[in-house]
Each structure stands twice: as C-alpha cells, then as structure tokens.
Amino acid sequence: MKLFSKNDDSFVCEHCNKDVNPLGYTSRDHCPYCLYSKHVDVNPGDRLNSCNGLLKPIGIEKFKDTFKIIYKCEKCNKIHKNIMANDDNMALIISLSVEKN
Secondary structure (H helix, E strand, C coil), rough: CCCCCCCCEEEEEECCCECCCCCCCCCCCCCCCCCEEEECCCCCCCCCCCHHHHEEEEEEEECEEEEEEEEEEEECCCCCEEEEECCCCHHHHHHHHCCCC
C-alpha cells in the first residue's frame, strides 16, 4: 500500500477562513497563516480519516533540516505531526517553539 498520496488542492481554512493556495512542491496539509490542519488523512494525502476534527498546533520539533508542527486534534485528541511549509507564518512557528503546552 502506498503511504503518500500527493494532494495539493487549495482550500479555505476552517479555523481562520483564509483562502489557502496549493503549495506547489508537495501536498498542502495545513494553513500557512494560522498553522491549523484538519484530521482527514490516515496516511499523508489519502483523505481516508473520518474524524475531520481540526488539528490545533501545539508545538514544534526538529526534523532533519526543518521542523515538524505538532498538532492535537480538537475532536479525538490524537497527536499528529506535519512538516512545516516554506510559506508558513514564522512568527507562529517561533511562538510554538517557546510555549509550554
């Protein structure tokens, strides 16, 4: 079974209501403005998870030469991680790196 499906569609963020454009170099999996995501994938890009809860950004962790955003689902409480995107709001990334959650 393939563990990554490219899914780089535009969407309207359900948290901040901003229009989010495709990322272009990989799948867009979170809002670059508020960093929220949606609990829709079992494996990246497959859109097979029925939870559909909002994933609240709660922290940051180092990953190779970049960072992963740590999320907690507001519906089922599952912890999830996404790699940050080049156009993410760096002020929010920095604030998540110093907050205690």
